[in-house]
Amino acid sequence: MNTIFRRFRPLIFTSVLLMIVNQSYAQIVFQPVAVTGFNQDVVAEAGKPGALDGTSCALDASNHSIYSVSFANEYQLGGNFSAGVWMPPSLGGDPAGGLPDNGVISKGRYNFQLADYSGNNALIVSNLTGTVPIAVASGTLTFATPSNNIYYSVACFSAELQTTLKATFNFSDGTTATTATSSIPDWFSNTGFDVLVGPMGWIARTSPTLLHAGAASLIQISDSIRTDIASNSDLYAWNIMVPCASQGKFVKSITFACTGGSFGSNYRAVIMGISSAGTASTPVVSTSNIPARCGNKNGIAEVAYSSGGYKPVTFSWDSLKVTGATASGLPAGIYKCTVTDSNKCTTIVADTIVAVTAPAITVTSSAASVCAGTQVTFTATPDQNVPLEYAWNPGGATGDTLRVTPSSSGAYTVTAQDVWGCTSTASAAVAVTPDATATFTAPQAICSNSSATVTYTGDANSTATFDWNGFAGATVESGSGAGPYTIDFSQPGTYNLILSVSENGCTVIDSMPITVGGTASAPVVVTQTVTTSSVTFTWQSVPGATGYQVSINGGAYVDPSSGATGTTQVVTGLDPNTNVTISVIALGGNSCGVSTAGTDAAKTFDDAIFIPSAFTPNGDGKNDVFNVYSNQASAIELKIFNQWGQLIYSTTNLKDGWDGTFKGRVQPSGVYIYTAKITLLDGTQSTRKGPISLVR
Numbered sequence: 001m002n003t004i005f006r007r008f009r010p011l012i013f014t015s016v017l018l019m020i021v022n023q024s025y026a027q028i029v030f031q032p033v034a035v036t037g038f039n040q041d042v043v044a045e046a047g048k049p050g051a052l053d054g055t056s057c058a059l060d061a062s063n064h065s066i067y068s069v070s071f072a073n074e075y076q077l078g079g080n081f082s083a084g085v086w087m088p089p090s091l092g093g094d095p096a097g098g099l100p101d102n103g104v105i106s107k108g109r110y111n112f113q114l115a116d117y118s119g120n121n122a123l124i125v126s127n128l129t130g131t132v133p134i135a136v137a138s139g140t141l142t143f144a145t146p147s148n149n150i151y152y153s154v155a156c157f158s159a160e161l162q163t164t165l166k167a168t169f170n171f172s173d174g175t176t177a178t179t180a181t182s183s184i185p186d187w188f189s190n191t192g193f194d195v196l197v198g199p200m201g202w203i204a205r206t207s208p209t210l211l212h213a214g215a216a217s218l219i220q221i222s223d224s225i226r227t228d229i230a231s232n233s234d235l236y237a238w239n240i241m242v243p244c245a246s247q248g249k250f251v252k253s254i255t256f257a258c259t260g261g262s263f264g265s266n267y268r269a270v271i272m273g274i275s276s277a278g279t280a281s282t283p284v285v286s287t288s289n290i291p292a293r294c295g296n297k298n299g300i301a302e303v304a305y306s307s308g309g310y311k312p313v314t315f316s317w318d319s320l321k322v323t324g325a326t327a328s329g330l331p332a333g334i335y336k337c338t339v340t341d342s343n344k345c346t347t348i349v350a351d352t353i354v355a356v357t358a359p360a361i362t363v364t365s366s367a368a369s370v371c372a373g374t375q376v377t378f379t380a381t382p383d384q385n386v387p388l389e390y391a392w393n394p395g396g397a398t399g400d401t402l403r404v405t406p407s408s409s410g411a412y413t414v415t416a417q418d419v420w421g422c423t424s425t426a427s428a429a430v431a432v433t434p435d436a437t438a439t440f441t442a443p444q445a446i447c448s449n450s451s452a453t454v455t456y457t458g459d460a461n462s463t464a465t466f467d468w469n470g471f472a473g474a475t476v477e478s479g480s481g482a483g484p485y486t487i488d489f490s491q492p493g494t495y496n497l498i499l500s501v502s503e504n505g506c507t508v509i510d511s512m513p514i515t516v517g518g519t520a521s522a523p524v525v526v527t528q529t530v531t532t533s534s535v536t537f538t539w540q541s542v543p544g545a546t547g548y549q550v551s552i553n554g555g556a557y558v559d560p561s562s563g564a565t566g567t568t569q570v571v572t573g574l575d576p577n578t579n580v581t582i583s584v585i586a587l588g589g590n591s592c593g594v595s596t597a598g599t600d601a602a603k604t605f606d607d608a609i610f611i612p613s614a615f616t617p618n619g620d621g622k623n624d625v626f627n628v629y630s631n632q633a634s635a636i637e638l639k640i641f642n643q644w645g646q647l648i649y650s651t652t653n654l655k656d657g658w659d660g661t662f663k664g665r666v667q668p669s670g671v672y673i674y675t676a677k678i679t680l681l682d683g684t685q686s687t688r689k690g691p692i693s694l695v696r
Contacts (some may be wrong), residue, residue: 030153030237030275032057032113034144037253038120040134042270043099044071045117066201066233068117069098097199099235105196105273106153110237112155112196112273125165126268127258135268138257146172146250149276154238154256156271157187161263167240168255177246181259184269187233198234229651235272247280281310285339287351292332299330299353303337314340318348331355351353358422359384363414369431370406371506376430378402378468380414388416406432414638419640436460438501438510440483445515447592448492451515456482456499464503472497472514489516492544492592517544517592523567523584524695526614528623534572535580535602538622540695541567542595545586551582551597560584568622577606609633609678609686614693617660626692627657635679640672640692648672660694669696 044067099105103114103121114495115121126135154167166181185191187198242251254274261267283307292299303325317327318336327335332355340346359382366377380390380400388568392402392414402412411429437458446452452474455464471487472495479485489495498511523539531535539548547564549557552571562568571580583597600614610629617624628638632652640649640658648662658668675689 015402017045024461026149028277029109029111030151030277031111033152033274033276034113035141035149035253035274036144037139037141038115038123038141038272039125040122041117041120042066042122042124042272043114043117045069045101067098068101071098075190081509099195099197099200105235105394107196108194110153110194110196110275112153112275114155114273118242120274123256123271123452124268125256125258125271127260128265128267131265132268134257136253139271140170140253140255141271141274142253143251143274146252147276148248148250148280149278150247151244151276151278152242152251152254153275153277154240154254154271155235155273155275156184156238156269157234157236158261159187159264159268159270161186161189161261162191163267163269164259164262165238165269166257166259168257169242169246169251170253170255172250172252173248175246175249177243179240179243182238182240185236186236187235187270189236190236193236193238196235196237200235201233237515241343242280244343245517247345270486278310285347285349287349288335289351289353291354291356291419291420292330293356294356295355297329297331299332299355300326300328301330301335301337301351301353302326303339303349304353305339310341312342316340356418356422357422358416358418358424359386359388361414361416361424361426363412363426363428363596365412365428365430367430369433372407372434373405373437373508375403375405378404378412378414378428380416380426382416386418388418391415391417406430408432433504433506435506435508436464436501436503438499438508440497440499440510440512442497442514444513445517446489447517448489451477451486451488452498453486454479455484459499460501460503464501467500467502469498469500489514492516515544517546521586522596523548523586523598524616525582525584525598526616526623526693526695527600527602527612528568529600530605530610530629532611533574533576533604534570535574535601535604536598537569537571537582538616539567540616540618542586545595547587549585551583554583557583557585574604576604578604580604598639605629605631609688611674611676611688611690611692613691614695615660616695617666618696625657625659626674626694628654628678628688630654630678630680632680632682633678634681636641639675641674642667642672643670660696667694669694 006609012468081584089261101115103117105112105114122141123141124132124135125137125139126132127137129135129137162183162185164181164183166178168176168178170176185193195431203444232467242249256271258269286304286306288302290300301317303315305311314323315325316323316338318338320327320335327337330353332353334350336348336350338346338348362381362383364379364381367374370376378392378401380387388400390398390400392398392412395402395404395412402414404412409429409431411427413425413427415423415425417423437460439457440454441457442454443452454471460466464482466482468485471485474487474489474495477486477488493516494517495514496511497514498509500507500509521542523542525537525539528536528538548560548567549570550560551557552569560569561565569582569584571582574580579601580603581599583599584599586595602612603610609632611628612623615626626640628636636654639647642648648667649658651657671691671693673689674692676686676687678686680686
């Protein structure tokens with residue numbers, strides 16, 4: 001059940017205040033309640049048995065009464081003596097129980113405080129008031145302080161067999177509530193009530209008698225004495241509860257009324273105290289449900305008891321013959337659940353199961369007919385504003401929008417699923433008009449001021465429109481429509497020829513790059529590395545160049561040591577302090593021409609100091625850092641200044657060099673000034689300064 005609720009997210013969640021008292025009598029502890037309204041004194045607490053200390057009434061026709069522990073101990077009531085005989089403690093009589101002297105009864109979960117024994121301490125109730133003059137047909141015990149408890153225990157018994165009583169609760173708001181009647185058992189024959197205390201009495205007052213006082217003589221006693229004592233004379237706990245509808249109100253009094261009994265015309269109930277326990281509470285009971293989904297009978301309703309009150313509670317769903325907190329397999333409708341506590345108090349809560357189906361979907365497209373290669377947008381619109389998940393076919397996209405570029409005509413279908421798993425589908429079609437092709441041929445490399453032929457190779461018919469977009473600025477020597485065309489470019493460079501072909505309202509475009517050669521730019525040559533026996537020169541690639549040749553010290557032009565298309569020349573086998581010059585030319589595309597020479601010069605190390613005149617920090621791993629080179633230096637102080645005289649780099653580390661940046665920012669190509677204070681191994685110092693070219 002919990003898994004289903006997490007998956008489907010219930011639509012309805014209602015909180016209902018429900019008064020629940022779910023605690024059986026066996027679980028509660030009763031505490032004394034102070035009351036007034038007793039009409040008889042029935043407890044003998046001092047004096048001789050016959051006198052009964054002025055007790056104002058007998059409990060039945062046999063003059064039976066009850067007594068305190070002190071009374072019993074003083075006169076040693078009980079023992080195995082002949083009828084009509086009693087014995088003082090000095091002669092060895094046995095105790096015979098009695099009520100606690102202070103009136104406090106604590107037995108298990110019951111706690112009572114009986115009224116003072118010196119005054120009225122019992123309410124005697126009987127509807128036989130003609131034959132039981134000490135009784136009232138109904139009597140009320142009033143609480144000293146109104147109580148909002150719901151359980152009450154009455155300390156009572158019936159004198160002579162059973163007496164039937166009903167209790168009526170009188171509330172502070174002026175209302176009343178009556179409990180069901182109960183038969184109070186005879187104090188000598190319990191029939192299932194909890195016993196609070198016993199034995200506690202049955203003393204019969206008779207004529208004066210002699211007491212045997214040992215073997216020597218008999219002693220005359222002037223007062224009447226007991227003739228019998230019952231060992232099972234008990235006081236019971238009668239437990240009653242405030243009716244469910246009135247729980248939570250304050251009880252100010254309880255009225256007890258006799259409705260009948262047994263034992264002829266002599267039954268009566270004796271009520272001696274009240275205790276109470278438990279308060280009503282209003283915990284929250286929540287209802288939640290899952291609707292009947294997708295046209296099926298699969299709704300689920302649930303009632304959950306969360307907190308407060310007492311437990312356990314039971315659940316019964318009206319008309320479903322379902323017990324428990326959950327009812328499932330339900331069609332749409334209203335369902336009622338009766339929640340019952342352990343005291344049989346009930347509350348009815350209702351839950352409404354609704355029927356849900358997936359919304360109807362409408363699919364629209366941005367165009368009903370498009371040219372090939374044109375994007376179309378399909379949009380799914382539900383007729384209800386509810387969360388949905390979408391799946392498109394073809395396309396495999398999700399979401400309520402599909403953007404496609406169809407290559408052929410066809411329909412696109414969307415399936416929408418709601419949070420309950422219900423689905424609906426819808427489709428829309430698009431017609432695709434096939435495009436003509438716009439392919440053409442042209443030489444990909446030509447020289448400037450040379451003719452080139454461009455030929456259309458597509459499948460467009462004679463009614464198509466051809467737009468060559470000005471041939472990227474070339475001069476058109478001949479041709480019209482689909483061509484072929486003769487064109488030439490006056491300037492070297494790379495040009496992109498574009499052809500647009502329009503047919504049946506659709507346009508298709510194709511393009512082709514053409515490289516036009518010319519005299520290449522002169523390479524920028526820099527000295528990369530110098531040793532005592534070699535010099536390495538390097539240069540950047542020249543746009544449009546098809547290769548390079550080099551001349552060393554005015555010699556013949558040959559391919560560089562790095563190959564015909566390479567950009568590095570290494571001159572080796574040199575003596576120290578040898579001057580080397582290099583000239584580098586770039587060869588034009590398609591033999592369109594060669595560039596003027598780029599030159600540089602260097603001198604091999606004299607085993608002391610070499611400072612290059614330029615460097616190329618372009619990240620190609622060649623001559624990227626400006627350094628001062630020397631195999632005789634022991635220390636250096638190198639500084640670089642820009643054209644405004646601003647210091648932009650300095651170091652004292654022989655291995656460090658300038659990478660062409662200042663504060664992390666790349667510096668532009670140009671001439672910079674360096675100063676270098678160099679200390680050689682022999683201790684001599686040399687200061688050098690001059691320009692350094694930064695080439696990017």
